[in-house]
Amino acid sequence: MRVGEVIGKVILAKCHPSVSGGTWLVVAPLTVAGLKGDPLGREEPLVVYDELGAGLGARIGFSEGGEAANPFAPNHKPLDAYNACILDTIEVE
Template identity: 55%
Template sequence: MRIGEVIGHVTLSTYHPKLRAGRWKLAVPMKLSALQGDPAGRSEAIVIYDELGAGLGSQIAIAEGPEATAPFHPEQKPIDGYNAAILDHLDIEDV
């Protein structure tokens, strides 16, 4: 699971019928340096499936790969990234 920031939304003209309830968001996964304020620590943007209603600028927890489909078990949904949580507050401690 990675932490990311929502930077936009995606509009589709057609989609798989099992994906009606959610929205598609464009999110940037962030490395630790980005979470500490360094803009160079951002990764390439990815498209994620969002049923929680994250808005622009929201920090979210992103599940990818097989874990992205876990919330829908036993139903199968064709997604690669899923918004698992909207983060209200994030504390980063130096270790």
């Protein structure tokens, strides 16, 4: 699982029926420097499927690859990244 910040939302006119009901977020994965507040601590943004309702600026925990489809087993969905949690606070030492 990785931590990222929601920087936008994807709007679709039509999507695959198996993913209706969720939203698509544009998320910038954060490095340790990004978790500490450094604006240069962001990696290349990616699109993450969300059913939890994360908003702009939220920090989320997301999974990628095969793990992204696991929450939907046995009815797998065509996902590359899935929002697993919305984080309230992050402490980095």
